[in-house]
Amino acid sequence: xxxxxxxxxxxxxxxxxxxxxxxxxxxxxxxxxxxxxxxxxxxxxxxxxxxxxxxxxxxxxxxxxxxxxxxxxxxxxxxxxxxxxxxxxxxxxxxxxxxxxxxxxxxxxxxxxxxxxxxxxxxxxxxxxxxxxxxxxxxxxxxxxxxxxxxxxxxxxxxxxxxxxxxxxxxxxxxxxxxxxxxxxxxxxxxxxxxxxxxxxxxxxxxxxxxxxxxxxxxxxxxxxxxxxxxxxxxxxxxxxxxxxxxxxxxxxxxxxxxxxxxxxxxxxxxxxxxxxxxxxxxxxxxxxxxxxxxxxxxxxxxxxxxxxxxxxxxxxxxxxxxxxxxx
Numbered sequence: 001x002x003x004x005x006x007x008x009x010x011x012x013x014x015x016x017x018x019x020x021x022x023x024x025x026x027x028x029x030x031x032x033x034x035x036x037x038x039x040x041x042x043x044x045x046x047x048x049x050x051x052x053x054x055x056x057x058x059x060x061x062x063x064x065x066x067x068x069x070x071x072x073x074x075x076x077x078x079x080x081x082x083x084x085x086x087x088x089x090x091x092x093x094x095x096x097x098x099x100x101x102x103x104x105x106x107x108x109x110x111x112x113x114x115x116x117x118x119x120x121x122x123x124x125x126x127x128x129x130x131x132x133x134x135x136x137x138x139x140x141x142x143x144x145x146x147x148x149x150x151x152x153x154x155x156x157x158x159x160x161x162x163x164x165x166x167x168x169x170x171x172x173x174x175x176x177x178x179x180x181x182x183x184x185x186x187x188x189x190x191x192x193x194x195x196x197x198x199x200x201x202x203x204x205x206x207x208x209x210x211x212x213x214x215x216x217x218x219x220x221x222x223x224x225x226x227x228x229x230x231x232x233x234x235x236x237x238x239x240x241x242x243x244x245x246x247x248x249x250x251x252x253x254x255x256x257x258x259x260x261x262x263x264x265x266x267x268x269x270x271x272x273x274x275x276x277x278x279x280x281x282x283x284x285x286x287x288x289x290x291x292x293x294x295x296x297x298x299x300x301x302x303x304x305x306x307x308x309x310x311x312x313x314x315x316x317x318x319x320x321x322x323x324x325x326x327x328x
Contacts, residue, residue: 022058023206024199028191032059039186040066045138047183048161050190052319053240056161057121059190064117069157072116075109080122087130093145110143110154117157123183124164124175135179158183164322193235193242200230203239207246208258215250223259229267289324292317296326 022033039046040063048056057076064074082090093108109118120126126134137143138158142151160183169175193200204222212219222230226249235241249262260268292310299305307317321327 026196045185053238054190060119075113080125120160123160124162211247211250225260
């Protein structure tokens with residue numbers, strides 16, 4: 001029998017789902033929910049840590065939605081998505097004529113988040129000059145838009161998130177130590193999915209229901225072999241990858257039960273192998289780290305060659321190098 005829907009309401013409250021989207025019954029995620037609940041009303045700066053896809057933005061939204069600032073804006077800035085020349089303008093705004101193409105005055109994200117919350121996602125990607133400017137705002141609650149000598153005062157709560165080890169980045173000189181300590185007031189680490197496998201049924205049911213409704217399907221269960229594949233897979237993309245896998249499966253599925261044939265080939269391969277068990281899953285990060293380390297050593301640190309040998313994208317390789325601190 002497959003996993004049945006458990007987000008229909010009659011069981012949801014009993015599972016301790018304090019914050020929608022940050023779901024689970026495992027000890028690790030319950031501890032995260034406890035910390036989110038405590039800090040939401042404290043109006044303190046929060047630093048969300050964890051691998052890509054673990055739900056850091058959902059956690060940030062949960063904090064804001066349960067805070068005294070909930071009726072004010074939550075403004076999100078993806079620090080990795082904006083080119084450095086545009087980032088300062090996005091954060092602080094600019095006056096007309098401040099730079100080529102500045103045809104009019106524009107308010108920055110800090111001002112848009114006034115009395116609300118500013119979520120700095122991927123804060124570890126900021127350049128050192130931009131870090132210095134953000135530090136000043138955190139210290140004084142003041143800034144000047146580009147092209148202006150007028151000082152703006154702002155009241156914002158800062159929530160930052162990163163998949164980097166900021167403490168190690170600070171030691172290496174790539175992240176300002178003073179900014180790190182300003183952000184690290186209340187750190188919360190979101191666990192990877194491989195360390196909270198008991199949450200897989202709940203999360204899978206949630207995403208199955210969400211995407212069944214989105215695509216107008218009536219898919220009620222996951223086949224047993226799908227469960228085996230999910231439990232045996234290491235989930236490098238974490239909860240985001242799980243959601244993507246289930247949306248793809250829902251689109252392909254033509255019955256009320258999602259089966260193995262609707263999963264990506266990599267998961268079908270996992271399901272066809274004997275179950276390796278929790279010990280093998282736990283050992284995977286060490287094996288992956290060693291494989292990448294040896295590959296980089298073989299090509300004398302050439303990341304392009306390493307990427308081609310490993311068969312992954314440059315972005316994924318760079319992320320794994322930072323995650324495993326192979327360039328520290």
